[in-house]
Amino acid sequence: MRRILILAALFLALYFAFFGFARPSEFFKTKSSQLVYLRQENCLTLDPAKAEDQASAGVILNIFEGLVRFAPGSAKIQPCLAESWEVSGDGMSWTFKLRPGVSFQDGKPFNAQAVKFSIDRQLKKNADSSITEASLIYGMVRSVNVVGNLTVRFDLEFPYAPFLNNLAVPFAAPVVSPAAVEKYGQEFWLYPSGTGPYILKRWNRGREVVLRANQGYWGKKPSINEIIFRSEPSSAKRLKLLSDGKADVIEGSPDLNLSGLAVKGISINRVTGMDISYLGFYTNKSPFNNPKVRRAACLSIDRQELIKAIFKNSALLAGGPLPPGILAYGEDNEQYTYDLKQAGELLKEAGYPEGLKITLLCYSNPRPYNSAGGRELARYLSGQLNRAGFQAGIVSYPWDQFKEALSRQEGDAFIYGWTSENCDPDNFLYTLFSSEQIANYLNSTRYSNQKVDTLLVTAQRIEDPDLRTRLYHDAQQQLFMDAPALFLNHSLNVLLSSQEIHDLAPQPGGLVYLNSVNKTKTTRR
Template identity: 30%
Template sequence: MAACASSDRDNATSSSNAAPATSASGGSSAVETSSGGTGEGSASATSSSGGGGETDQTFIFGAAGAPSMFDPLYATDGETFRVTRQMSEGLVGFKAGTADVEPLLAESWESSEDGLTWTFKVRQGVKFADGTDLDAEAVCYNFERMYSQTEAGATQAQYWSDTMGGFKGSSTPSLYKSCEATDAASAVITLTRYTSKFPAILGLPSFSIQSPKALDEYDANDVKAVGDSFEYPAYATEHPTGTGPFTFDSYDTANNTVTLVRNEDYWGEKAKVAQLIFKIIPDETARKQELQAGTIDGYDLPNPADWQGLTDEGFNVAVRPAFNILYLGIDQKNNPALQDLKVRQAIAYALNREEFVTSQLPEGAQVALEYYPDTVDGYTTDVEKYDYDPEKAKALLAEAGQANLTLNFWWPTEVSRPYMPDPKAVFTAFKADLEDVGITVNETSKPWNGGYLDGVDGRQPDLFLLGWTGDYNTPDNFIGTFFSDPTSRFSTEDAPWGTTLSEELATADSEPDDTKRNDLYVALNKKLMAEYLPAIPISHSPPAIVVASTVQGLVPSPLTDEKFMTVFKSE
């Protein structure tokens, strides 16, 4: 996920043109980037093997963490999506190098005047990796499968609940109403209300269309809660089956590698490399050393301190625009003190965010005033601001009767995120800030996909480090995702404003008039920072991706959702 979108398309999402990636040295990157005029990505580099056609090459990418599994419906993290987006596709996608919505498995679509009924013309001649045909029935099967999740499956299908709302039979209202295949090429999706984010949300990996045959055969819905974690069925671990340019080969947990192979029956232009390997290397320094040694061909999120050195060594470092937010999450469930606004404000004043941004983040990073960057509608500088003021923090804690407050603060290991290149350093800085105002910090660290995300979603910590890279350019993709559900990781259901906030978010997203909707989000941002403060916004940080000098055809994505089908290596 990550950066700006563009143009109003078929009542889709309104946004601004995505900026092209730039090199760390200030000039244009040798990696293929988006072309300035149209925002269209380019992958037209040629090689000595004949114009960059299909090769027998292997491209090895250094991944910062292990995928949680391979069914995108249940995924929430970037490392899982990095793999699944190579194998699966949705009805719509995003133009390479931008966040512009474009046709993918749907050749076109149209909506009713009220924005409730959407007819998608399904691309014909497309086959899933198991040889079965894509048609409108398969599309509707997928949407009904998503909508019908129960128990552990509903818990893990977080992108559905974040964007669509409730599941079939639940008391939570759902944006989704039905899907009908009126003929083999026409899938009609009906919504319960207008939303500013449709059909852009269908470009998210979680809404990928997967083989109904394989989903049935390998019990795709059989997700089980096991303690604080989840156990996934054979479909999600061994048999993911989509329509993408690569197909699943193996996940070697002993050697920490995920191997995909070219889909020789892909409906579009075939992948240029025969094999795509994700080598899991949790340590960023180790990833850099493997790139330097030539054992991998690239990796994401190089440490900003290494950008210039890598460029000087001849590697291609492409810096994407910052379209993200790092926040300090506050869970109000376990510690009643955190239900007091004064305590949450004290935490905000305690954090030296300016020092953190200038000392740890790359050039171009900014302290966040609210929960999304200034390129998104509804952004306003007229919000309550929390400059670093430890004395004010101490005073607020004393007023709240919490001068001796103890908080359980979690941070993730085995991961780097676009908004958080070095989680330990973030934690260390903010732990010291909190202790300076008298707060006792109990530390817990867990692997990103080895207990951290599950623990946060299980509402175990008091404070936690997380963030978000935008999927598309609407306010709802940020604050709607975070705060629409009062029972989410922020545990606002007992706050007097918890239900009110959910209703306000739904009202804003449902407003079809652009000007009125913008005004609603401006008002919401003011209230979020002054009256609610369910988390502390920290920073926006531009992420980079680095590849070897021989790598061609990579289109850096402002959404950090690079597709590797266009990548190859010059001889």
């Protein structure tokens, strides 16, 4: 009898170890001490130095921290692991006073040496080929210097006003435990140790990541003890699990019908993506080296109809290259409005009275700024262009091959986009339209204008936000006149949550600090 009881107990222990703990959200309604977050994609890595996808960033944001961070629900900078900072008069040095009494999740102390270690491991001279994002975040950094145990100084190659924004990015910028990196080496991405409000509990790769509250966290203690990030590709299944009480927060999708959800007690959070989708023209070769041809193409596109027809109103019409919520964004910026008659006249003036045959290059897959997919968008744009007198053919490639074709300037025009992490206009305007960025193919239109270059470099190197705003406004006006691209839309990120979830404040781009989220008590099924 005793043997039977022992075997039964062993069976139950194994059963609940596998089913009860590994996949709790599949069988029970969520508990008040637990938050189940359903997303479309799987997490790929938990090393901030190697992450470049949003699914990984959403977890990393809650395990790690940087010297500064974006305030919840905004693009404003606030202190984090640094209590204060000062900039030298020439803008070439940034000195940070670090927060005392902070520990990493492995118990090791946070200090200036850890900051230097976290950045030095990513700088080009020390980085291996697997490191990503660091060149964008730290490209202007000449050296990181330990001034004292709780003081660190960054010396830059040139003055760079958006430097604080770079240090708030969840990619590359968070500080990691040197002891953990040295212990786990190349497998640190599986055993992360930061200073954030949550600690990795387990990771069933390809399925779920489970975090537990960091009881020794220096800041606001999490009110929810356990976070479960799970992947579910089907938006309909995600919504069903939310409606059934088996999920608390889910990623929305353009194919979801959101009408009537509020009546069912489901909250809808819409956040404009930090991105831009655009139709670009090779400005350095015929036929789009002629500004009249570029403007004719811009006038051919009914962008408002595009939002309805292609995105089913699940995207935001672009008011220029910058998304709302960012410095120098302006709703009063001039934009091209649909005018077939004027488009035809410009084509004739440019020497094409019988029309113009062009090739439109596109990517085949959906992108963060284009949920409909590249082919679908290209078909719509080519149809519009054809009505104005163009004869637009389409060449489509998978993403990596598309970027190769773009670098060799295949076709005449192309659809493309950009996603920013640092929420600063420099990351859009300088990256996409500075002459300096032609060589590395980020300026894919090959647009070059000395006035715009001067405006962008000046704005990059001064800190006064009002002056930067005026400079970026002038640059955007010049871009409108020169028309190297037609700005189409920004994405709309949608998070749906149950009525038990409170204080959910998505960042621009859709990421969430979960230690500020609260949940009321629910009943187990």
